[in-house]
Amino acid sequence: MATVEMYLKTTCPYCIRASELLRGKGITPTTYNLDAGGPKRDEMIERCGRMTVPQIFIDGRHVGGCDDLFALEREGRLDPLLAA
Template sequence: MARVEMYSKSTCPYCFRAKDLLQGKGVRIEEYNLDGGGPKRDEMIDRSGRMTVPQIFIDGRHVGGCDDLFALERQGKLDAMLAA
């Protein structure tokens, strides 16, 4: 199973949707909570070029946010990425 990292905030509904999709597939998520900001927020911006959450990485590859993740699912590409 691929390594999945997600930068999130505890009150973000998009983060909940993304987590639900991934956990429903049996994926273990390394989650970085950005509620307090700090160096992890800076790391997320450096890695993704984006300032919004969630930001999701699969095996180090930035796949984007919640909408991007669901687009991969609709296109039938997500399972292959997770199986790598």
């Protein structure tokens, strides 16, 4: 299984949707809570150049946010990434 990391905020509906999709696939991502901002937010921006959450990484590769994750799923490209 791939290593999945997700930067999120606990009340963000897009973060919740992305988490549910991954959980449905048996994936428990390493999560970085940005509710209070701080160094992890700066780290996220440095890694992907985006300021919104969620931001998702699979095996260190930035795949984007919630909409991007669902697009990968629709296109049949998410499962191969997670199985790598």
